[in-house]
Amino acid sequence: MDLVWPVAAWAVWVAALAIAFKVSSRERPPTSPPPRDAPQPVVELLRGMRAQEVFHSALFELAGRGWATVEGDRFSLAPPRREPLLPYERWVLERVAARMAGAPYAPVIALMPDGADLEREFMPLVRQCAIDLGLARRRWPTMFVPLLLAAALVVPWYATVSRSGVSWAGGIATMVSFVAGMSLLMGGRGFLTTARGREIAGPEAAPPNPEQEWIFTGSGWHGAEIEPAEARQYAGPAPKRQEVTGHVVKRWVHVESHGEHGSRLDYYIALHDGSSDKATAFRVEQSVYKDVLPGDAVRLVVKPRSGTVVRVLAHERHW
Numbered sequence: 001m002d003l004v005w006p007v008a009a010w011a012v013w014v015a016a017l018a019i020a021f022k023v024s025s026r027e028r029p030p031t032s033p034p035p036r037d038a039p040q041p042v043v044e045l046l047r048g049m050r051a052q053e054v055f056h057s058a059l060f061e062l063a064g065r066g067w068a069t070v071e072g073d074r075f076s077l078a079p080p081r082r083e084p085l086l087p088y089e090r091w092v093l094e095r096v097a098a099r100m101a102g103a104p105y106a107p108v109i110a111l112m113p114d115g116a117d118l119e120r121e122f123m124p125l126v127r128q129c130a131i132d133l134g135l136a137r138r139r140w141p142t143m144f145v146p147l148l149l150a151a152a153l154v155v156p157w158y159a160t161v162s163r164s165g166v167s168w169a170g171g172i173a174t175m176v177s178f179v180a181g182m183s184l185l186m187g188g189r190g191f192l193t194t195a196r197g198r199e200i201a202g203p204e205a206a207p208p209n210p211e212q213e214w215i216f217t218g219s220g221w222h223g224a225e226i227e228p229a230e231a232r233q234y235a236g237p238a239p240k241r242q243e244v245t246g247h248v249v250k251r252w253v254h255v256e257s258h259g260e261h262g263s264r265l266d267y268y269i270a271l272h273d274g275s276s277d278k279a280t281a282f283r284v285e286q287s288v289y290k291d292v293l294p295g296d297a298v299r300l301v302v303k304p305r306s307g308t309v310v311r312v313l314a315h316e317r318h319w
Helices: 005-022 040-046 052-063 088-102 115-132 145-154 155-165 168-186 194-200 285-292
Strands: 068-071 072-075 226-228 241-256 261-273 279-284 297-303 308-316
Touching: 005 145, 005 155, 040 052, 040 115, 040 194, 052 068, 052 088, 068 241, 072 088, 115 226, 145 155, 145 168, 155 168, 241 279, 261 285, 279 285, 285 308
Parallel strands: 226 279, 279 308
Antiparallel strands: 068 072, 241 261, 241 297, 261 279, 297 308
């Protein structure tokens, strides 16, 4: 079978796709000066954090401005203020008030909306705030380009199927066309961080207020004591590797300054086994830190002497 024309059609479509993405990646000059800083939820969004973490950041930022009170793991709403709210902040307060249902206080972990609601309703509001601040932009001004690219897939698909018929080439062309077209349509107008947005997101720093860190007490941990893994006592010599299981009850970042050489960020999680009075702190890679949230159940391989996580064997998301 002759596949010269199908190959040429696919090559033209891929070239058009590459050109469209190349042109759309060029950053346009801002119409107004971008802000010096940004709300913490927007910063967390620009850092690529999960929707639950962005919501939690919004919750505690509102508490810091007097809209609520957080004591340990207990959250209570304060009387309404006259301060104007951003759209995503109004959404957060409305959802929290609905979940509390008139109760004077509730555990913070009980206020988290479903992940689908966060992705469908909350995150678009935060993204729009980032765009309004000039920290992000849409890849496509309208849906015309992704619709055109998706519709243009008909040409290489038909060229392949008409030449090959019912064969492996036709099957692959159909699958590729379907996946590529759906990806273009579901991606919508896209979301890109601007240069100022990348600058504001920067490297993650330690939380400014330890009392506003996200903690999980559902495993029985009282939210107080954490001991380093290397400080644990063993009946004999500490093993080189050890498997540990528990719930992540807290996360934090430690910033260590190195003078002219800048600073180093160390990422930690605290693990509670469900029975001890204390949680145990382990140092993790940034990728693990970003992937787990307080409340998640994990099974880890660690180095007890250094308190470092070597491998994640199992990860069950709580949210």
